[in-house]
Amino acid sequence: MIKKLILFLEPPPGWKPAVVILLGVFTGIALLVFHASEAQSYISDKPETCINCHVMYPQYASWAKSSHRETATCAECHVPQDNVFSKYYVKGTDGMRHAYVFTARAEPQTIEIKQRGINVVQDNCIRCHQDLVEMTRLVEVTGRNHLEGEGHRCWDCHRDVPHGTVRSLSSAPYSLVPRLPSIMPQWLRDFLGGERE
Amino acid sequence: MATIKELSEKKPWLNWVLFFGTVVIVFLIGLFAASIVERRSEAQLYFQMVKPIPDWEPRHEVWGQNFPRQYESYMMTQDTTFESRYYGSVMIDYLEKYPELVIMWAGYAFARDYNQGRGHYYSVTDVHNTLRTVQPQPATCWTCKSTDVPRVMNEIGVREFYSSSWSDMGSEIVNSIGCQDCHDPQTMNLRITRPALAEAFERQGRNIEHATHQEMRSLVCAQCHVEYYFKGEETYLTFPWDMGFSADDMEAYFDYHEFTDWVHGLSRAPMLKAQHPDYELFKTGIHAERGVSCADCHMPYQREGGMKFTNHHLQSPLNNIAGSCQVCHRESEETLLQNVYDRQARISELRRITEKNLARLHLEAKAAWDAGATEEEMHDVLQLIRHAQWRWDWVAAANSMGFHSPNEALRVLGTSIQKSQEARVHLARIFGRYGVPQPLELPDFSTKEKAQEIVGLDMAQIRSQKADFKQNVLPVWLEEARQREAAYNLP
Numbered sequence: 001m002i003k004k005l006i007l008f009l010e011p012p013p014g015w016k017p018a019v020v021i022l023l024g025v026f027t028g029i030a031l032l033v034f035h036a037s038e039a040q041s042y043i044s045d046k047p048e049t050c051i052n053c054h055v056m057y058p059q060y061a062s063w064a065k066s067s068h069r070e071t072a073t074c075a076e077c078h079v080p081q082d083n084v085f086s087k088y089y090v091k092g093t094d095g096m097r098h099a100y101v102f103t104a105r106a107e108p109q110t111i112e113i114k115q116r117g118i119n120v121v122q123d124n125c126i127r128c129h130q131d132l133v134e135m136t137r138l139v140e141v142t143g144r145n146h147l148e149g150e151g152h153r154c155w156d157c158h159r160d161v162p163h164g165t166v167r168s169l170s171s172a173p174y175s176l177v178p179r180l181p182s183i184m185p186q187w188l189r190d191f192l193g194g195e196r197e
Numbered sequence: 198m199a200t201i202k203e204l205s206e207k208k209p210w211l212n213w214v215l216f217f218g219t220v221v222i223v224f225l226i227g228l229f230a231a232s233i234v235e236r237r238s239e240a241q242l243y244f245q246m247v248k249p250i251p252d253w254e255p256r257h258e259v260w261g262q263n264f265p266r267q268y269e270s271y272m273m274t275q276d277t278t279f280e281s282r283y284y285g286s287v288m289i290d291y292l293e294k295y296p297e298l299v300i301m302w303a304g305y306a307f308a309r310d311y312n313q314g315r316g317h318y319y320s321v322t323d324v325h326n327t328l329r330t331v332q333p334q335p336a337t338c339w340t341c342k343s344t345d346v347p348r349v350m351n352e353i354g355v356r357e358f359y360s361s362s363w364s365d366m367g368s369e370i371v372n373s374i375g376c377q378d379c380h381d382p383q384t385m386n387l388r389i390t391r392p393a394l395a396e397a398f399e400r401q402g403r404n405i406e407h408a409t410h411q412e413m414r415s416l417v418c419a420q421c422h423v424e425y426y427f428k429g430e431e432t433y434l435t436f437p438w439d440m441g442f443s444a445d446d447m448e449a450y451f452d453y454h455e456f457t458d459w460v461h462g463l464s465r466a467p468m469l470k471a472q473h474p475d476y477e478l479f480k481t482g483i484h485a486e487r488g489v490s491c492a493d494c495h496m497p498y499q500r501e502g503g504m505k506f507t508n509h510h511l512q513s514p515l516n517n518i519a520g521s522c523q524v525c526h527r528e529s530e531e532t533l534l535q536n537v538y539d540r541q542a543r544i545s546e547l548r549r550i551t552e553k554n555l556a557r558l559h560l561e562a563k564a565a566w567d568a569g570a571t572e573e574e575m576h577d578v579l580q581l582i583r584h585a586q587w588r589w590d591w592v593a594a595a596n597s598m599g600f601h602s603p604n605e606a607l608r609v610l611g612t613s614i615q616k617s618q619e620a621r622v623h624l625a626r627i628f629g630r631y632g633v634p635q636p637l638e639l640p641d642f643s644t645k646e647k648a649q650e651i652v653g654l655d656m657a658q659i660r661s662q663k664a665d666f667k668q669n670v671l672p673v674w675l676e677e678a679r680q681r682e683a684a685y686n687l688p
Binding site: 007008009010011012022025026029030032033036037052053054055102103105108109110112159165166167168169170171173180183 | 223
């Protein structure tokens with residue numbers, strides 16, 4: 001099969017070097033896109049990954065000032081933690097949608113969580129705070145009932161956890177969040193006499 | 198299955214297809230990479246002025262060279278297509294919609310013409326157009342209409358400006374409400390350019406210089422969106438806030454100073470005209486109590502790329518629920534819109550009652566006079582009419598159909614209804630005394646035209662005067678203004 005494919009694609013003898021060079025050009029450009037978009041960071045669960053797009057600065061800034069920052073990262077709440085398949089499925093599909101929206105400059109002024117995200121977060125609240133809700137039998141109110149439109153979600157009462165009550169792209173414009181490093185390596189900028197970060 | 202080798206030997210043009218196809222793909226990938234880099238770097242943009250703005254520069258486009266986002270969003274106030282249930286940016290002929298108003302304003306210019314205002318962009322145009330300016334008016338009317346006002350006040354003095362006539366200033370006042378009215382040209386800080394607000398603060402023993410930035414985001418609006426009157430011979434613009442801030446307090450203030458806007462053409466009551474006390478009404482509401490400013494809803498912050506800026510498309514928040522309400526409220530747009538309409542519908546209901554009451558009252562009072570009632574007998578009736586209509590106007594003239602403070606709006610309208618009913622009790626006694634048959638036959642004022650006839654307006658003549666003005670006077674003004682501004686050496 002692979003052999004057939006290679007045979008099919010094989011260039012005439014004199015063209016081989018040119019084709020190899022062209023393939024190199026392609027690969028190089030692909031790597032540049034990979035590097036510029038910090039693509040490797042998306043494998044990790046670091047919160048800093050989410051602020052590759054500056055749209056998420058207010059969310060990052062409010063979380064970084066909240067009690068949750070000590071234990072719960074973005075993915076800890078916003079990505080399913082029950083098994084590796086659903087984790088990467090949600091992460092991948094959400095990520096692709098976010099990338100598309102951000103690239104197309106289609107971000108709304110007030111970001112709203114979608115129903116699937118709501119379900120994920122609600123499950124994750126209970127995952128960590130199981131002991132609390134069980135003790136008070138609140139689990140009947142909050143548990144999975146919200147999926148049927150019954151009962152309440154945790155943040156119907158805990159309104160400001162953890163992102164505060166004011167939410168828009170402009171709600172934390174001057175927040176001190178880690179900025180992305182320059183796409184150029186330091187040695188190259190030194191060589192070109194650019195400014196240091 | 199032929200290989201590519203064989204294919205390209207057989208059909209050489211396929212090589213061109215491959216070549217161009219590759220060019221397109223590489224080009225697109227390159228664009229994508231550029232877009233990523235661009236969106237990464239825009240997070241680090243900052244405020245930059247490219248061109249200093251001279252003091253008292255009235256033209257928005259000159260400011261706009263430095264602040265394209267603000268300027269472009271301001272220019273959106275040209276849009277007159279948005280219509281909410283009660284308001285919007287669309288022009289509504291209120292006299293058409295509520296013919297009672299014509300009766301209520303008999304003997305006053307508002308009976309000729311009264312519309313829902315359009316965006317700030319039209320502030321000067323609509324003053325040129327309104328039939329209320331057919332009769333002589335003081336230059337004080339211009340105070341809130343144009344960025345040329347601070348410029349002229351600076352040139353000739355505040356008092357001199359107020360005491361000129363409206364048409365004296367015709368060629369000076371041409372730019373609509375805009376940048377200079379609220380901003381300092383060097384620092385872009387919010388500033389107060391209209392003396393009346395600062396003076397009102399002073400008389401209350403407060404210093405407007407001490408206002409916080411968040412307060413200023415309302416106070417620049419309060420320069421104009423407030424109740425005011427023209428004091429004395431020199432028609433000095435004054436806010437009636439010295440005895441308090443509520444409808445009742447202002448009423449007491451006007452009574453104390455024995456101020457009257459006009460004597461009613463039918464009832465002869467010493468009337469008051471309220472002018473959009475938006476700021477005063479808003480200050481009694483829950484949003485003001487929580488520290489929300491006018492700009493938070495009417496000019497919400499917005500992000501475009503990495504730039505945070507204030508959206509200068511001043512408009513009804515109902516046209517931008519996501520940017521306005523949802524920043525703090527988690528409910529859906531439909532729910533929030535319904536919440537607003539629910540409140541407005543209640544206020545509208547009471548407001549219609551007050552209007553029907555008042556139109557009827559003026560006609561009944563006229564019948565009482567005609568039957569021979571004395572000044573003394575009518576005194577209380579006329580005072581009640583004055584107060585009832587003032588309270589109706591305090592809510593009706595304010596934009597938002599009371600939403601700025603639903604509770605207060607309903608309270609004030611309620612007291613208006615109570616005062617009208619009291620007046621009618623007095624009138625019933627007078628009718629009894631003079632043997633006037635009851636219930637009174639009222640003339641038909643179901644349309645604007647019929648109502649205008651009742652109050653004795655010759656609309657055809659007024660319209661022809663306006664047409665004459667627009668044909669012969671206005672072009673001269675605009676030409677003079679054009680020549681003056683050409684001398685400002687536009688780039």
